[in-house]
Amino acid sequence: GENVEQHPSTLSVQEGDSAVIKCTYSDSASNYFPWYKQELGKGPQLIIDIRSNVGEKKDQRIAVTLNKTAKHFSLHITETQPEDSAVYFCAATTGGSYIPTFGRGTSLIVHP
Amino acid sequence: SAVISQKPSRDICQRGTSLTIQCQVDSQVTMMFWYRQQPGQSLTLIATANQGSEATYESGFVIDKFPISRPNLTFSTLTVSNMSPEDSSIYLCSGGEGDGQPQHFGDGTRLSIL
Numbered sequence: 405g406e407n408v409e410q411h412p413s414t415l416s417v418q419e420g421d422s423a424v425i426k427c428t429y430s431d432s433a434s435n436y437f438p439w440y441k442q443e444l445g446k447g448p449q450l451i452i453d454i455r456s457n458v459g460e461k462k463d464q465r466i467a468v469t470l471n472k473t474a475k476h477f478s479l480h481i482t483e484t485q486p487e488d489s490a491v492y493f494c495a496a497t498t499g500g501s502y503i504p505t506f507g508r509g510t511s512l513i514v515h516p
Numbered sequence: 517s518a519v520i521s522q523k524p525s526r527d528i529c530q531r532g533t534s535l536t537i538q539c540q541v542d543s544q545v546t547m548m549f550w551y552r553q554q555p556g557q558s559l560t561l562i563a564t565a566n567q568g569s570e571a572t573y574e575s576g577f578v579i580d581k582f583p584i585s586r587p588n589l590t591f592s593t594l595t596v597s598n599m600s601p602e603d604s605s606i607y608l609c610s611g612g613e614g615d616g617q618p619q620h621f622g623d624g625t626r627l628s629i630l
Contacts, residue, residue, distance in 0.1 A: 435616065436615075436616045436617075438618050438619075440621075445623070446623050446624075447520070447608055447610075447621035447622050447623040447624050448559070448621045449621070450618045450619075453618055455616065493558065493559070497616065499615070499616070500615060501615065502547050502564075502612070502614040502615050502617075503561060503564070506558045506559050507558065508557070508558045509557075509558050
């Protein structure tokens with residue numbers, strides 16, 4: 405089955421800096437890659453996603469890149485703000501499946 | 517995107533009792549799922565709730581312990597039966613349209629067993 409590795413497990417940055425979270429996947433048939441943000445006491449919230457026919461996608465301060473050859477994808481957050489502090493999960497879904505495989509999560513801390 | 521509501525948001529239960537968690541979606545969704553999340557950990561899929569038929573359970577989860585109902589395309593329940601302290605966790609419901617589509621999550625039920 406699919407295996408998703410996520411790094412780092414913890415990331416601490418200063419407000420205004422950029423943050424990058426990286427994930428690798430094992431199944432070359434995976435074709436859908438969502439990213440979720442989970443704030444304390446809340447459920448995971450979809451923040452951005454990318455499909456395998458696209459190399460990069462942006463939404464304001466958030467971007468995701470996908471390298472299918474290397475089987476890795478990354479979340480980039482620019483101009484970080486304290487409200488970006490949360491746990492971020494990447495996931496990969498194999499074509500024909502409806503069940504994503506989640507990474508283990510990254511705790512992002514943005515210091516004011 | 518679908519909005520998912522879960523009830524209760526938290527509960528403290530006695531060992532040996534059962535609790536039913538409700539999940540309501542504000543629009544019809546093809547797929548509904550139940551996850552467990554230990555504090556500080558990732559999400560573990562318990563089962564896929566199938567409308568009008570028995571749920572599909574993942575390895576390590578059984579129907580007798582986690583019976584699931586899905587009477588229609590907007591509602592599902594998960595029962596945690598004969599609870600023990602090891603069942604203390606966050607239980608999350610999600611819904612989505614399946615292949616290549618995002619899942620949307622509720623805020624979870626925080627369950628503590630004494």
